[in-house]
Amino acid sequence: xxxxxxxxxxxxxxxxxxxxxxxxxxxxxxxxxxxxxxxxxxxxxxxxxxxxxxxxxxxxxxxxxxxxxxxxxxxxxxxxxxxxxxxxxxxxxxxxxxxxxxxxxxxxxxxxxxxxxxxxxxxxxxxxxxxxxxxxxxxxxxxxxxxxxxxxxxxxxxxxxxxxxxxxxxxxxxxxxxxxxxxxxxxxxxxxxxxxxxxxxxxxxxxxxxxxxxxxxxxxxxxxxxxxxxxxxxxxxxxxxxxxxxxxxxxxxxxxxxxxxxxxxxxxxxxxxxxxxxxxxxxxxxxxxxxxxxxxxxxxxxxxxxxxxxxxxxxxxxxxxxxxxxxxxxxxxxxxxxxxxxxxxxxxxxxxxxxxxxxxxxxxxxxxxxxxxxxxxxxxxxxxxxxxxxxxxxxxxxxxxxxxxxxxxxxxxxxxxxxxxxxxxxxxxxxxxxxxxxxxxxxxxxxxxxxxx
Amino acid sequence: xxxxxxxxxxxxxxxxxxxxxxxxxxxxxxxxxxxxxxxxxxxxxxxxxxxxxxxxxxxxxxxxxxxxxxxxxxxxxxxxxxxxxxxxxxxxxxxxxxxxxxxxxxxxxxxxxxxxxx
Ligand SMILES: [Zn+2]
Numbered sequence: 363x364x365x366x367x368x369x370x371x372x373x374x375x376x377x378x379x380x381x382x383x384x385x386x387x388x389x390x391x392x393x394x395x396x397x398x399x400x401x402x403x404x405x406x407x408x409x410x411x412x413x414x415x416x417x418x419x420x421x422x423x424x425x426x427x428x429x430x431x432x433x434x435x436x437x438x439x440x441x442x443x444x445x446x447x448x449x450x451x452x453x454x455x456x457x458x459x460x461x462x463x464x465x466x467x468x469x470x471x472x473x474x475x476x477x478x479x480x481x482x483x484x485x486x487x488x489x490x491x492x493x494x495x496x497x498x499x500x501x502x503x504x505x506x507x508x509x510x511x512x513x514x515x516x517x518x519x520x521x522x523x524x525x526x527x528x529x530x531x532x533x534x535x536x537x538x539x540x541x542x543x544x545x546x547x548x549x550x551x552x553x554x555x556x557x558x559x560x561x562x563x564x565x566x567x568x569x570x571x572x573x574x575x576x577x578x579x580x581x582x583x584x585x586x587x588x589x590x591x592x593x594x595x596x597x598x599x600x601x602x603x604x605x606x607x608x609x610x611x612x613x614x615x616x617x618x619x620x621x622x623x624x625x626x627x628x629x630x631x632x633x634x635x636x637x638x639x640x641x642x643x644x645x646x647x648x649x650x651x652x653x654x655x656x657x658x659x660x661x662x663x664x665x666x667x668x669x670x671x672x673x674x675x676x677x678x679x680x681x682x683x684x685x686x687x688x689x690x691x692x693x694x695x696x697x698x699x700x701x702x703x704x705x706x707x708x709x710x711x712x713x714x715x716x717x718x719x720x721x722x723x724x725x726x727x728x729x730x731x732x733x734x735x736x737x738x739x740x741x742x743x744x745x746x747x748x749x750x751x752x753x754x755x756x757x758x759x760x761x762x763x764x765x766x767x768x769x770x771x772x773x774x775x776x777x778x779x780x781x782x783x784x785x786x787x788x789x790x791x792x793x794x795x796x797x798x799x800x801x802x803x804x805x806x807x808x809x810x811x812x813x814x815x
Numbered sequence: 816x817x818x819x820x821x822x823x824x825x826x827x828x829x830x831x832x833x834x835x836x837x838x839x840x841x842x843x844x845x846x847x848x849x850x851x852x853x854x855x856x857x858x859x860x861x862x863x864x865x866x867x868x869x870x871x872x873x874x875x876x877x878x879x880x881x882x883x884x885x886x887x888x889x890x891x892x893x894x895x896x897x898x899x900x901x902x903x904x905x906x907x908x909x910x911x912x913x914x915x916x917x918x919x920x921x922x923x924x925x926x927x928x929x930x931x932x933x
Contacts (some may be wrong), residue, residue, distance in 0.1 A: 735846045752845055757872075757880040758821070764884045764922075766929035767823045770848030784933040790925045796926060 367577055369472045369570070370722030372673045374429025374452045377563050381423050385813065388547035392486045392648045392665045392815045395479035397470045399462070401487070403803050404534050405587075407524075410796045411803040413531045416457055416482050417617050417653035420808075423488065423546045426652055426670045432543035432577035433460035436496040439539075443506045445709035446665070447626035451719040453710075454669065455662040457507060459498070460490055461536040467495075478540065479547075485810035493542040504532035506690070508659055515706040517661055517696035526691060526776075527620045528657030534670075550808035556616065559630050561650040566611075569648065575609035577602045579726060580671040582664075582686065583614045584656060586624045586632035586782050588774050590731045590754035592641055593740040598680040598711035598726050610675055613667075616807060617655035620688060620775040622760060623794045626802070626812045628785040632778045639777040650674070653807060660685055660692040661700040665714060665721075672723040680726045733772055740772070763792050816877040818861040822891050823848040835898040852900055854890065855924075860905045867912060868919075883919035884926060 367812040380614060382388040389634045423429050430453055434442065438449045439457050448454050458728045461522065462470070472478055478490045492611045508529055509518040522529040552560045559591045561569060579602075591624055599607045604727040624632070630649060638646040657663055663686035671679050685697035702725075704710040704717070730743040732751040741751070756774070762769055769779055789801075824832075824841060829850065832838060841850050856864070861879060865871050870881045886908070894900060894908035908915075 513930045733845050735843075738846065753875075755874055755880070757874060758878075761880055761882075761884075761887070762823055764926055765823060765887055766927065767825045768929065768931070770845055772845045772848050778932070783928055783931060786926075786928040787933065790928075792926060792928070795924065 365603050366603075367677050367724075368565070369576060369578075369675050369677060370672050370738045372425070373562065373669045373721065374450070376428070376433055377425040378422065378428040379425055379564065380431065380544060383549055383550060383743050385811070388486075388549075389813060389815060391477075391489055391545065392813065393545045393688060394477055395431055395489060396476040396798045397472050398481060399470060400481045400484070404461075404531060404536075404639055406530055406534050406794075411799050412527065412534055412807065413655040414617070414803065416487065416806065416808075417462060417655060418481070419488050419544045419546065420550070421670075422544050422618065423459065426563060426565070426673055426715045427454075427668075428673050430454060432458075433490065433539065433541045434458055435494045435541040436539075438541075439498070439503070440561045443503070446662075447709060447719070449537065453714060453717065453720055455659070455665040456657060457503060457532070459535065460540045460542075460667045461498075461500075462538045462540065463536040464538060467538040472513050472540070479570050479815070482550070482808070483806065483810055486813045486815055487548045487550065488538055488544050488548075489649055489809060491542045492540045494540075494543070496539050497537050498535070498539055500535045500537060501533050503535070504529045506783055507532050507657075509707070509785040513706070517693050517706045517708060518691065519693055519698055520689070520691050522691055524660055524688060527618075531655060531657060544568060548810055548813045550810050552797070552807055553805070555627055555631055559614070559634075559649050559651045561648070561674070563673040563675065566650060570609065570675050573609060573645070573648075577607040577678065578609040578611050578676045579607040579680055580611045580613055580667070580674070580676040580723075580741070581680055582635060582667050582671075583612055583629060584619060584623055584686070586628050586774075587636055587778060588754055588759055589740060589772055592636055592775070593626070593731045594680065594682065594728055596642065597731075597742060598636050598678075598728050601726050607678060608646070611641060611671065611674065612647070612649045613671060613674065614649065614651050615654050615656050616651045618799055619794050620658070621794055621796075624782065624792070625789055625794060625798060626639065626807075628782045628790075631784075635775065635777045635781050638789070639775065641775055658686055658688040661696040661705060661708070664697040664700060665803060666713065668721045668723050668725070672721055676723055678724045678726050682728050683730065698727045699723075701727060735806055760793070818856045818858075818873060818877050818879055820864075820882075820887075820890060822852040822854055822887065822894065823879050824852065828891060828895075831895050835895075837894070837898060837900065842898060852894065854900050854904060855896070856905065857902065860902070863909065865894045867916075883915065885915045885918035885922060885924055889915050920933065
């Protein structure tokens with residue numbers, strides 16, 4: 363029996379690629395559209411952007427969400443909500459939907475069989491070949507997406523409400539759904555600083571080949587990394603097969619975030635500073651992005667993370683407690699329950715990499731790191747048995763940053779902290795604010811070439 | 816569990832305390848890399864802070880966190896003024912609540928970045 367761990371194939375067996383790179387061909391497709399629609403952000407009740415569907419179109423068409431190819435049909439939505447499976451059997455956690463208002467639907471006058479041209483920032487961007495039009499009750503979809511304490515007692519502790527940013531995304535959607543496949547017909551250019559972190563799955567797998575990485579562990583992030591994160595990355599990467607993982611892939615989720623998270627620019631450049639300044643060799647560490655308005659769905663988000671990172675070519679994925687969580691809606695170990703024994707009410711009576719049409723990527727469930735003065739080091743909770751532990755509490759660190767106190771190097775590497783301050787000076791604030799979200803919504807992460815249709 | 820406020824001390828703040836006698840009350844965090852005071856609170860004072868500031872919460876160690884930055888700044892100023900970590904600090908802080916809240920209202924939109932080279 364070989365103990366060598368090989369790179370898993372993409373979820374669903376092959377990478378989805380729905381990007382037309384030839385501009386003449388793209389133009390031809392654009393011209394064949396029956397109607398044109400300018401993509402708008404989804405906004406909450408105060409008018410603050412909570413999601414832009416363009417990020418989902420990018421993630422679908424570049425294969426991050428393989429095997430998903432577009433906006434889900436009604437039967438598929440129902441199956442995802444009930445069993446977390448697509449109609450082709452492969453597991454998938456979230457509804458992926460293209461929603462329009464009744465008013466816009468009336469104006470567009472499209473029916474199934476029509477091709478819709480989607481514009482972004484005023485330029486042709488993608489087409490949606492409409493196969494089905496149906497209606498949803500957004501609040502019901504929101505609640506069923508995340509679960510309830512009654513229906514999902516294994517992991518859901520509190521009913522979801524408007525304080526949960528992911529629930530608000532689905533609740534704020536329009537009621538008319540156009541289902542069908544997306545195709546990007548005018549290839550966007552990522553804008554700095556995001557451009558240098560753009561590694562869609564095909565390119566990412568090629569990069570692993572170039573670097574000679576067979577085993578790669580992923581680190582999910584929505585944070586400027588403090589030293590606790592750095593130690594999580596370094597220590598989790600000791601897993602592998604006969605030797606530690608060859609590579610550490612940081613995949614930062616870029617999109618709308620909650621108040622108190624760091625700006626996206628600081629997140630990617632903060633992680634990059636970890637390798638630029640030698641804390642982890644650049645040869646072993648690669649920072650990349652995923653365009654996605656985070657749903658903060660703890661176990662469900664971890665399932666999406668597993669799919670995306672398997673598609674990118676990772677063999678392992680580290681998960682901490684409170685993975686991609688906000689508030690106390692889920693059990694703090696909900697992700698580890700999903701990957702360790704399964705959550706039957708979500709459709710998984712076994713761990714998600716043991717069910718049929720499940721995942722191949724291996725979970726590395728990690729507990730906690732803290733600073734222990736007695737050990738004199740950043741200690742792992744499974745090792746250190748001392749009482750003097752000093753935890754990397756998020757609110758403690760946010761407080762320190764807000765006051766402008768220069769953090770000691772056991773909390774933040776100085777170069778990483780300076781990245782946070784650099785973007786603080788740009789936006790007047792160290793963390794995400796509604797003003798930041800509105801400014802970012804105007805620019806997004808891409809520019810589009812001119813395309814005369 | 817006794818509740819307290821952590822007041823972080825960087826070099827500038829330590830300078831303002833020179834000769835106050837408070838230096839020996841400095842707690843060393845993170846292996847001596849970070850200096851701080853732990854200002855212990857009476858139950859009434861702790862409750863009042865939680866009542867006055869909607870974001871404030873008590874973390875697992877008993878520290879009150881997520882208060883406005885202006886609140887923390889005034890706590891330090893009152894320590895420097897009274898040269899004490901006793902109950903007169905919070906008396907001084909509560910006397911300046913209106914001022915703190917006015918500053919805090921602006922904090923959701925703007926926080927002055929530290930003056931360092933980046
Ligand atoms: Zn220890």
